[in-house]
Amino acid sequence: MRYEKNMLTSEIYCELRKNVKWFERPKTDVEKIIDNSIYTITVFDEDLPVGMGRLIGDGVYFVIVDVVVKPDYQKKGIGRNIVNMITDYVRCECKAGSSYTVQLIAEQGKEGFYEKLGFKNIPNEFCGSGMLKVIHK
Numbered sequence: 001m002r003y004e005k006n007m008l009t010s011e012i013y014c015e016l017r018k019n020v021k022w023f024e025r026p027k028t029d030v031e032k033i034i035d036n037s038i039y040t041i042t043v044f045d046e047d048l049p050v051g052m053g054r055l056i057g058d059g060v061y062f063v064i065v066d067v068v069v070k071p072d073y074q075k076k077g078i079g080r081n082i083v084n085m086i087t088d089y090v091r092c093e094c095k096a097g098s099s100y101t102v103q104l105i106a107e108q109g110k111e112g113f114y115e116k117l118g119f120k121n122i123p124n125e126f127c128g129s130g131m132l133k134v135i136h137k
Contacts, residue, residue, distance in 0.1 A: 001043055001050070001078060003085060008040035012049045016068045038062070039089045041082045045073070053082035055089065062090055064104040083117050105130065 010030040018024065025033070034040075036056065043051035051069040055062055064086055069078045087102055094100045106114050111121055123129045 001045060001081075003081065004042045004044065005085075006037075006040050008034055008037070008042045008052055008054065010034055012042060012052065013066070016049060016052050016070065017066070019070045020068050022068070033066075039086060041085050043069070043073075043078055043082065051078045051082055053079075053086055055086050059093070060098070060100055062100065062102045064102060067104075079113065080117060083114070087117075103130075105132065 010027065010033075013030055013034060014024065033054075037054045038057060038059075039055040041051075041053045042049060050073040053067040054065050056065055057063055064083065067079055067082055069082075090100055090102050102119075104114065104119065106119075115121060120126075
């Protein structure tokens with residue numbers, strides 16, 4: 001497996017989302033998504049894209065989004081490597097004396113995967129429930 005930093009394309013993004021049956025986004029949205037990512041990881045098996053993950057945020061608060069691994073490649077450590085590479089990026093960006101936050105919204109049933117990587121389920125002793133609002137047009 002080859003892990004490439006900041007090489008995610010709109011074509012790969014759309015293909016990988018389709019492989020896990022996530023809804024399709026308009027091309028203009030996908031281009032904006034890629035352009036506004038702080039950091040991306042794309043995973044290849046030779047030339048075949050098999051996984052991705054993105055980091056978005058403002059430089060202090062970060063959100064991991066679009067962690068996708070093709071079904072035939074799941075349970076091989078690829079997703080774990082993607083998340084670890086993204087959190088390592090944030091760790092390197094974190095200045096001495098600062099505290100940065102990395103958040104995500106797990107797909108239903110995938111919470112345990114992220115808990116093994118050090119993420120805490122919310123609500124917890126520090127945070128209330130995570131919340132989400134989707135706006136459709």
